[in-house]
Amino acid sequence: MSEYGANKRMEGEATVTTRSWRADRLNKLGSSIFAEVAEWLEAARKQGQDVIDLSIGSPDIPPSDAIRKALSEAVLREDAYGYPGSKGSAAFLQQAADWLLYRFGIAMDPSSEVLSLMGSQDGLGHLGLSLCNPGDVALVPDPGYPVYSAGLALAGIEPYYMPLRAENNFLPDFEDIPQEVWQRARFMLLNYPSNPVSAVADEVFYAKAIAAAKQHHVLIVHDLAYSEMAFDGYRPLSIFQIEGAIDVAVEFHSLSKSFNMAGCRIGFLIGNREAVGALRELKANIDYGVFLPIQEAGIVALQEDMKGNKGSVGPVYEKRRNVLLDALRDEGWDIAKPKATMFVWAPLPPMRWNLSEKWNSRRISREMLTHAGVAVVPGDAFGAEGEGYVRIALVEDEQRLIEAARRIGHFIRGEQIINK
Structure with missing residues (x-):
């Protein structure tokens, strides 16, 4: 019987039927x-x-002094407490686009190709609901960040786990994925630099991923939450630095780790405008966006980075x-x-x-x-x-x-x- 079904307990000699209010999907x-x-x-x-x-x-x-000052000043303004809008403020979206051009040399239209989020986990948890129908398949890494599978469970999407192993530098082998899986797949989740395996990917890998996505008509969802946490002179790539990505990809960015703003809950999604628009449409129905003072603090964080003032x-x-x-x-x-x-x-x-x-x-x-x-x-x-x-x-x-x-x-x- 489903956990949502009836449960029975005894009270004296009488049998009392109770009901569980916990959905089965929570088990996943x-x-x-x-x-x-x-x-x-x-x-x-x-x-x-x-x-x-x-x-x-x-x-x-903690975040830098300038970020904390911007946040503290913004929360004292009387006009800061209205609904911020689920899309994101025009100023934050423009600043995100400016930073992307500065950091990766990629141009994104802030009005249609950038969407603010309550952290990248917010977007990762809801993306499947906006892209897929129950019974669709998504390709996800194993090992992988737990919200990847959680988002699929919420949307009724079937996961196909791509093994990440040391002998392949913790990169998935697209040729090992069965043809029947590709035919049912709606999107493929990649994460480099990755959590938990700390692996990185290069231009050759991304080019292979884009080619596979185009061949099989699958969207690439790239989680780039750790773009600014790299060592030994290595500079992580955006998938949009590779030709053709805009046709088949979206990418999550986060201010949580790069700017020590994890508790603020702010990030953004960029890329293919139809896919970005689908998540924007969903979120317009379930939330009102990121608190404006936090968006203003995020603007300062990105500006500091562009000025070279951020530690x-x-x-x-x-x-x-x-x-x-x-x-x-x-x-x-x-x-x-x-x-x-x-x-x-x-x-x-x-x-x-x-x-x-x-x-x-x-x-x-x-x-x-x-x-x-x-x-x-x-x-x-x-x-x-x-x-x-x-x-x-x-x-x-x-x-x-x-x-x-x-x-x-x-x-x-x-x-x-x-x-x-």
Whole structure:
């Protein structure tokens, strides 16, 4: 029986029939492991542990002074509290278009090819509803960010998971996708630099993706949330820097990580005007857009970047990456250094104790928190292909990352750790 169906409970000798108000589709949303990790964290803290939380990718650095000043001044204006409009203010849309031209050399029409969002997750969660009919297929990465699958579940879309594996540099192989899947597919979701696997893509890959999309009449949905978090001189690409993309692609941008504005909830979608227009039409019916003062703060963030006044987040996370991974290598866990994002996608460490039992992603993550007070996310939270990995978020300062590495080293060796 459906969870929405009748449930029975006993009261005295009478049978009382009750009804569940929880929809079945909720069972398909996200991954229960995130709730499980939250429970692990709560239990550890209740026991007095000093937890170093490297699980969730929430920036620990505030926005710049200019961004915060713009926001604080805007919220004091009496005229700032009307409905902002679901499309986005003309000023924010124009500034987004100006920044895209500055950063990537791409021209977008702010009136028809740019749409403001309450963060890119807002758009990713709703896009399927505006593009697809129930029973359609979408191609999604595995491992992948959980909202990708959640958005499909809300819209009744069938996912086809494209495996991302180390031997292929965590890129999907379009030739491995069966013809019958291509025939049913409406869109293909790509994410580079990627969460959780921290992989990057080049012009050759994007050109292949565009060619496949045109051949099979599939829309590419590119999530570029980490465009400004790159290291070692690498500069992530927009798919629109590749010829022909405007015919078959849209792309999500976010101010959350690039400008430390995660709590503000602001981002934007760009690209093919029909697809952008479909999401705009849907959102016109379900929300009134981003609070105007936040859009004004977003304008300042983009302007600062264009003026070269913003302290780039890239060098901060590059240094954290180096500090953590160098320290972990010294402790016996050697992990390849990613070129981008605020995450490290790490194969399971070489455990040196309790070798008679199998260590998997979830068990290592749980026991690392219990014995070392360091929280990471097991790779299977992001899909079946994530087994054998953990994701580490670079969201603590360098000294705490060094301490995390020290504790993990003790954990790998099976040594007693005191972290209360």
